[in-house]
Amino acid sequence: MGNRREMRMKVPQKLSVRVAALILVIAVVLVMAPRPGGRAYALEIKARAAVLMDYESGRIIFSQNPDVQLPPASVTKLMTMLLIAESIDSGRAKWDDLIRTSKNAAGMGGSQVYLREGEEMTLAEMTKAIAMVSANDASTAVAEYLYGSVELFIQKMNQRAQELGLKNTNFQNEHGLPDPKHYSSAHDLALIARELIRHPKILEWTSTWISYLRDGEFFLRNTNDLIQSYRGADGLKTGHTEEAGYCLCATAEVEGLRFISVIMGAETNQVRVDESTKLLNYGFRNFARAAVASQGEKLGTIRVRRGNPQDVPVGTSTDYAVLVERGKERFIETKLLPEEQIKLPLKRGQQIGTLIVMSGKEEVGRTAVVALQDVKQANFVVRFFRWLGDVVRGWFGRGAKGE
Secondary structure, rough: OOOHHHHHHHHHHHHHHHHHHHHHHHHHHHHHOOOOOOOOOOOOOOOOOEEEEEEEOOOOOEEOOOOOOOHHHHHHHHHHHHHHHHHHOOOOOOOOOOOEEOOHHHHOOOOOOOOOOOOOHHHHHHHHHHHHHOOHHHHHHHHHHHHHOOOHHHHHHHHHHHHOOOOEEEEOOOOOOOOOOOOOOHHHHHHHHHHOOOOOHHHHHOOOOOEEEEEOEEEEEEEOOHOOOOOOOOEEEEEEEEEEEEEEEEEEEEEEEEEEEEEEEEEHHHHHHHHHHHHHHHHHHEEEEEEEEOOOOOEEEEOOEEEOOOOEEEOOOOOOOEEEEEHHHHHHHEHHHHHHHHOEOOOOOOOEEEEEEEEEOEEEEEEEEEOOOOOOOHHHHHHHHHHHHHHHHOOOOOOOOOO
16 A cells, blocks of 8 residues: 555656656747747857858858857958959059969969969959969969069958958968968958958859860869859858868848858868858848838938028938848838037038937947038027027927937
C-alpha cells in the first residue's frame, strides 16, 4: 500500500515537469519565430563576421561581430577600385591610359591574369581584371601607375580609410595577400562598398559573368557566383586566403531597394554564397522603402521670428525615403527641427532645419530641409506689431508659440 501511495504521489510530479518543459519549448519557438511583417530574430550567419547595410541610408540592419578586425583577403580590392574610380573622376587618369607592367607587378602571386613584364593594357582592362578575377598583378600595376609607387598608393588607401571614418582597418598592400598588420572589419568593408557603388562603371564589371582580355585570347570568369544565382546581384568582391577564409562583399538592387552584405571567414565558397543569400533575403523580405517627401514638396513651415514671411515653407532638395519594416510603411511620423541659428536674409534652397522620421519610438531617418522661397528680414514696423501681438496674446492667456 505504501508503494502505491508513493506511485500516486509521483505521477502528478512527472506530469508537471513534462507540462513545464512543453511550455518552455513553446515559449522559445514563439520568441525565435519571425514576426509577421517584421524581423526574423533567429537569423544566424555561418561566418566569423557579417553585416547587412541599407545602401541608401548606410543603416546597419543586421550585424554579427561587425567591428572585429579580420584579414579581408582580396575584398581589400574594394579600396583599390575606389581609388581607381576616384582617380578617373579627379582627372588624375583616364580609362584608356596605357599601363606598362613592371617586373614587380609581373611577379605577383595568387590570383592573376599573368601579366608579362613590359606588357601593356589600358587602365579599363586592368580594372576589369581586378573586378572580375581579383588580379593581384593588375592591382600592383595600377597602384604603381596612379601614384608612382605601391608604397604611396597604400598611403592613399589608408588616408581614404580615415576620410571614410573606418575605425578597424589598416592596409599594408593593394591586393589583400596575408600580412599580420593588414586587416579590416565587416562594417568597414560595407562602408567602402557603399562609396564604391556610387561609381556605375565599376558595377558594369563586377556584374559581368564572362569576358575576355588580350583581344579575346584570355578568358575571364567572375569569381562571384552570387551574380548568377541572386536576382538583382551586381557585385561586388570576393576574397580567400587560408588565414581569412572565404569572404564576400555582395550587393543587390531590386525595385529601387539596394542592400550591401559582407561575409568574412566562411568555411567554403558555397557557404559564403549561401550566407550572403540569407542576408540579402533577410533585407528584401523584411524591409521596404517608404516615401517621405518629394523634391520641392511643402512639408510644413519653420518660424523665423525676424523673417518676412515669418512662417517659412520648407521641403527637401531631393526625393527622400526611409527604410522601415514591411507593413509599417504607412505608420511613419515626421517632425521638423529648426536650426538653432537662422541668419537673414535666406535664399531659396538654403537649409534651415532637419526633418526627423520616426517609426514608433525608433528614429529611422533624418534629412535636411530647405527654404522653398527667399526670405528677407522684416522691417521695424512689422517686427513691432508682431511683438505687440505676442504681448496681447500673453495677456489673454493664449501664449505665444515657439519660433
